[in-house]
Amino acid sequence: GAVVSQHPSRVICKSGTSVKIECRSLDFQATTMFWYRQFPKQSLMLMATSNEGSKATYEQGVEKDKFLINHASLTLSTLTVTSAHPEDSSFYICSAEYNEQYFGPGTRLTVT
Amino acid sequence: AQSVTQLGSHVSVSEGALVLLRCNYSSSVPPYLFWYVQYPNQGLQLLLKYTTGATLVKGINGFEAEFKKSETSFHLTKPSAHMSDAAEYFCAVTLTGTASKLTFGTGTRLQVTL
Numbered sequence: 001g002a003v004v005s006q007h008p009s010r011v012i013c014k015s016g017t018s019v020k021i022e023c024r025s026l027d028f029q030a031t032t033m034f035w036y037r038q039f040p041k042q043s044l045m046l047m048a049t050s051n052e053g054s055k056a057t058y059e060q061g062v063e064k065d066k067f068l069i070n071h072a073s074l075t076l077s078t079l080t081v082t083s084a085h086p087e088d089s090s091f092y093i094c095s096a097e098y099n100e101q102y103f104g105p106g107t108r109l110t111v112t
Numbered sequence: 113a114q115s116v117t118q119l120g121s122h123v124s125v126s127e128g129a130l131v132l133l134r135c136n137y138s139s140s141v142p143p144y145l146f147w148y149v150q151y152p153n154q155g156l157q158l159l160l161k162y163t164t165g166a167t168l169v170k171g172i173n174g175f176e177a178e179f180k181k182s183e184t185s186f187h188l189t190k191p192s193a194h195m196s197d198a199a200e201y202f203c204a205v206t207l208t209g210t211a212s213k214l215t216f217g218t219g220t221r222l223q224v225t226l
Contacts, residue, residue, distance in 0.1 A: 004155065006155075009153075032212070034212075034214075041121065041218075041219075042218060042219075043202070043216040043217060043218045043219060044156075044202070044214075044216045045216075046213065046214070046215075049212075049213070093155060093156070095155075095156075097212065100158060100161070101158075101212075101214065102155075103148075103155035103156040103157070104155045105153065105154050105155045106153070106154075106155060
């Protein structure tokens, strides 16, 4: 089956630093990848749609300068949280589209 | 705009009992509906989906869901719960068939007891 990986699975960073999260489709090519944010006991919130070779499309209310998304190849999209603050602490999940969405295992970001 | 409401953030059933997880949707056009399961520290896995055609949809692990337009519902059921069914379940809706731009419900945590 289609597998999507995320790296790292957990990351702790200090306030003011930047952190990069990778999302890879391991056995298929995905022209479209999605980034979600999941708060504790809450739903997944779509942050942005990432298209290979073009700029990401951000959802309303998501700061594109804070959450930089790059979709450099058909198997890799990255999310960089710039100048992270404690309120950015969350569970970030990516998905890759191949007839349907296949989800990665998520990345737990903790900003101290 | 579309939305989904999942009634009950936490459902507990005994092993072997019926599982019923509720999902109601709101959509201005015919929706495409999905159920996903999330095990601890894992990504979401598609259980089943309704796009068009038969309103009773069968999925993996013995789950099924019925699309009821008159009730704007897409409840998930399983006749007999197993301990391995304990997980978080999300209902989702989209207005396109490719699962793009999914809107998720808040999730229901299913607990299965002996």
